[in-house]
Amino acid sequence: MTNQLNCISCGNAIAAEDVNLQNLVAKCRQCNAVFSFMPQNASTASFLEYKDPLEQTLTEDFLRRPDDGREVEMPSSVMMEQDFGELRFTIPWRKTRRWGFFLLFTIIWNGILTPFVVMGIATGSWEILLFTSIHIIVGVSFLLYTLGLIFNTTSIVVTSQGLDIKNGPIPIPFNPNRFMAVRDIQQLFVEEYVPSKTNGQPDYTYAVTALTRSHERQRLVGGFSQPGHALYLEQEIENFLNIKNKPIPRV
Numbered sequence: 001m002t003n004q005l006n007c008i009s010c011g012n013a014i015a016a017e018d019v020n021l022q023n024l025v026a027k028c029r030q031c032n033a034v035f036s037f038m039p040q041n042a043s044t045a046s047f048l049e050y051k052d053p054l055e056q057t058l059t060e061d062f063l064r065r066p067d068d069g070r071e072v073e074m075p076s077s078v079m080m081e082q083d084f085g086e087l088r089f090t091i092p093w094r095k096t097r098r099w100g101f102f103l104l105f106t107i108i109w110n111g112i113l114t115p116f117v118v119m120g121i122a123t124g125s126w127e128i129l130l131f132t133s134i135h136i137i138v139g140v141s142f143l144l145y146t147l148g149l150i151f152n153t154t155s156i157v158v159t160s161q162g163l164d165i166k167n168g169p170i171p172i173p174f175n176p177n178r179f180m181a182v183r184d185i186q187q188l189f190v191e192e193y194v195p196s197k198t199n200g201q202p203d204y205t206y207a208v209t210a211l212t213r214s215h216e217r218q219r220l221v222g223g224f225s226q227p228g229h230a231l232y233l234e235q236e237i238e239n240f241l242n243i244k245n246k247p248i249p250r251v
Helices: 100-123 126-131 133-151 227-241
Strands: 025-027 034-036 061-063 079-083 086-092 153-158 162-168 178-181 185-193 205-212 217-224
Touching (some): 086 227, 100 126, 178 217, 185 227, 205 227, 217 227
Antiparallel strands (some): 025 034, 061 185, 079 086, 153 162, 162 178
């Protein structure tokens, strides 16, 4: 038994090579829409009959939520509260981001480097510390980043005034706290990008991005390992702010 996947935008049949089973993402050749999908009334095994899934990255592309009224379910790793005109999200990084590789790399890197640092301090051989200074900086950087992936939380507070996004407690570069006024937001969408590769395979990552009134793209919160986290945030924020879900114009 086989199942035909159709585009949620134009209804065109999706070719097997345009289906990414690993991330449950498909791309329509007819209208260029990129969307996530879930098997409906069929087992996962039946969908595995597709051959040669999409291998190229969809960098700088976007994912669309279903247009048929279906809601994206809240992931178990995301906490949401709503009261007194506020919508609040609490998102732990360790449950929504990839951190296993960084933990392993940090342990190995610093494990090799530590004996040299200890020997340099114990013997007063400062030339050893000077020689390994760049390696020490790399080791400390990876240590802080890994600790951030394990212990950090993203807090998002949405009001009629804007989105207040805070990350902590460990400060991580490229993940700054930020505030965006509602009046500056034209549309929200989910962007897929590839920040790194593991064993030659792209690490697909997802972010909630705003299209501003001045037609600029500003990434609000990213780093999600699964599209469902970002799609859910987009859905709930748009519903709260009464922003209509619609296709994003290419910019």
